[in-house]
Structures are given as structure tokens and as C-alpha cells.
Amino acid sequence: MPEGKIIKALSGFYYVENNGEIFQCRARGNFRKKKITPLVGDIVKFDAENNTDGYILALKGRHNELVRPPIANVEQAILVFSAMEPKFSTHLLNRFLVHIEANDIEPIICVSKIDLLKSEERSRIDQYISDYQQLGYTVLQTSIFIEDLIEEVRPWLNEKTSVFAGQSGVGKSSLLNALKPELNLETKKISTHLGRGKHTTRHVELIPIGTGLVADTPGFSSLDFTNIEVETLSDSFPEMRELASLCKFRGCTHSSEPQCAVKQSVEKGEITDYRYKDYLSFLEEIKQQIRRY
Structure with a gap:
């Protein structure tokens, strides 16, 4: 039975790549009974008499999966955030980073539209870039109008x-x-009027670029903290993850506990105030989700 990778999902069809050929497939009915949905990126076993009439018979195990965007077996995430239009949002970037870190995916921060920055705005963005680099994140600066900056993205x-x-x-x-x-x-x-973009990408599809595969995904402006627990949220903040063992209490949530190494680092300015405030906001959001259920 042949195996392949789902490279596109659209209108109930799954497009499976096998040795350079693309097969249009449907999922067998037992997937619905088992409440299993194939995702772009899945490695599958399939059967096809021709390129337009195939069926997915089984899914192989996933390394990871994302809900929004719906994709599996991702190795890294290019998190694109514009310097301007819309304005750079550390709050939204931190939400994405938590989502990506929790799914064991390597994040790369890409600050786009860098050409739109004026001198007074440049220093603010430079400070944010420095902050995230100090946390160990790779940060790329891009503009579609500056060829050298585009070329810096390719090797990644x-x-x-x-x-x-x-x-x-x-x-x-x-x-x-x-x-x-x-x-x-x-x-x-x-x-x-709204200060945000319209959705232009309608489906998830893996696109070959260089020797890699890249998924263009629908844009969105919020993420729910599904599958992230109160006790594990700080694991997705590298600056907190390193300090957790120094807190007095095991399982410290770094919010109200005494002798907390994370809070002490915030007071010393070693952890940025805006990152810590976002952490507390996300922590409360997760608690609210637990109460609702």
C-alpha cells in the first residue's frame, strides 16, 4: 500500500504527494466514525486507481499538530509580524509563541514591512528585536521591496x-x-477602518520553496489556549522556564507565591515587564477556561 504526504486539503478532498505525483483522495467513512480528521502534513496510507479517484486508508503517527492553522508534523513556524500596518503587537506575538512552543515547534520571528518604519519608530522596534533575541529567538527583518532581506529568509x-x-x-x-x-x-x-488585514488565504497548502516545504495559512488574530495547563504555561516562556527550579515552591505559577525567582527577576528588570504582564493575562485566561468547563 503506497504512502504519501497530504500537501493540500480543500472542499473535502485531500491531495496526497507520492514520488512527485499528486493523488486527489477522499477520507474513508470510518475516519468520521472515529472523529479523526486528516490534516495537511499528515503521512498517510492510500489507495488510488488513478490521480483523481483515491482514498486515504490510514494515518501514521503525528509528531505534532496545530488546530489554527490545521496542520500536522511541522518543524518550524515563521511568525510574521509587521513593523507597521498593522502595528507590531508584542501581545499577539507572545500568544503565538506560547502556542508554538507548547507544540514543540521551533519559532522564527519575522518582522515584515521594515521599510515603513520612520526614525522615531525604528528605536522601538529595535528594542523589541533585541529583547526577543536575548531570549534565544531568531529574528529576521524583511521587506518585499529589499531583495537582500528576502534572500536572508531562504536558508531558514x-x-x-x-x-x-x-x-x-x-x-x-x-x-x-x-x-x-x-x-x-x-x-x-x-x-x-479596522486596522487589520482581510483574509486572503482560504486553505492550508504545502508549497515547495528551495529544498523545504512551506505552508501558507489563513490569517487570524486570536488563539485559544487549548491543551495548555496552568502548571505548564511558564514552560513556553524560556526566561521563566530557566528560573522555575529556583522558586521556593514546586509548581510555582509565578503569580502570587512568595519567594518566586521569576517575580524577583521581573523586579530587577531581568524579565521584561510586557512579557510578564502577558504571562499573567494568559494564566488568568486559562483559569477562566477551566472554570467554564
Whole structure:
């Protein structure tokens, strides 16, 4: 029985790549009975008499999976956040980072539209870039109008399955078009009234770029903290993860406990105030979710 990778899911069909050939498949009815949904990125066993009439028979085990965007077996996430239009949001970036870290995916932060920055805004963005680099994150700066900056992105995509994700209107599809012009992905300007972009990508699809595969995904502006517990949230904050063993109490949530190494580091300015405030906000959100259930 042949095996392949789902590279696109659209309108109930799954497009499976096997040795350079694409097979259009449906999922067998027993998937619905078992409440299993194949995802882009899944390695599957399938049967096909021809390229347009196949069936997925089984899924192989997943290394990881994301709900929004719906994709499996991702190795790294390119988190695209614009410097301007829409304005760079550390709060939303921190939400994405928690989501990605919790799923054991390597994050790369990509600050797009860097050409739109004026001198007074440049220092603010430079400080944020420095903050995230000090935490160990790779931060790339891009502009679709500066070829050298586009070329700096390419090596990071080779030999990996990557997902491009971020807020709507930040330029994910524009950046992918710059990396591979023949894609001709649809792009739209952001709404001046709402201050955010319109959704231009309607489905998830793996696209070959260089020697890697890249997923262009629908843009979205919020993430729920599903499958993240109160006790494990700080594991997705590297600056807190390193200090947890120094707290007085085991299982410290770094919120109200005494002799907390994380709170002490915040007071000393060793942990940025905006990251810690976001952590507390996310912690409360998870607690609220638990109460609702």
C-alpha cells in the first residue's frame, strides 16, 4: 500500500504527494466514525486507481499538530509580524509563541514591512528585536521591496516543513510571493477602518520553496489556549522556564507565591515587564477556561 504526504486539503478532498505525483483522495467513512480528521502534513496510507479517484486508508503517527492553522508534523513556524500596518503587537506575538512552543515547534520571528518604519519608530522596534533575541529567538527583518532581506529568509526554509503564521494583513502571502513569484498568491491591503488585514488565504497548502516545504495559512488574530495547563504555561516562556527550579515552591505559577525567582527577576528588570504582564493575562485566561468547563 503506497504512502504519501497530504500537501493540500480543500472542499473535502485531500491531495496526497507520492514520488512527485499528486493523488486527489477522499477520507474513508470510518475516519468520521472515529472523529479523526486528516490534516495537511499528515503521512498517510492510500489507495488510488488513478490521480483523481483515491482514498486515504490510514494515518501514521503525528509528531505534532496545530488546530489554527490545521496542520500536522511541522518543524518550524515563521511568525510574521509587521513593523507597521498593522502595528507590531508584542501581545499577539507572545500568544503565538506560547502556542508554538507548547507544540514543540521551533519559532522564527519575522518582522515584515521594515521599510515603513520612520526614525522615531525604528528605536522601538529595535528594542523589541533585541529583547526577543536575548531570549534565544531568531529574528529576521524583511521587506518585499529589499531583495537582500528576502534572500536572508531562504536558508531558514531549506530541508524543513515550515508554517507561515501571523495576524491578517502582515504580509505573509506577499513575502511568499517574493520568495517564489510564480505562486501569485492573492494579497489585499489592510482595512484603514479596522486596522487589520482581510483574509486572503482560504486553505492550508504545502508549497515547495528551495529544498523545504512551506505552508501558507489563513490569517487570524486570536488563539485559544487549548491543551495548555496552568502548571505548564511558564514552560513556553524560556526566561521563566530557566528560573522555575529556583522558586521556593514546586509548581510555582509565578503569580502570587512568595519567594518566586521569576517575580524577583521581573523586579530587577531581568524579565521584561510586557512579557510578564502577558504571562499573567494568559494564566488568568486559562483559569477562566477551566472554570467554564
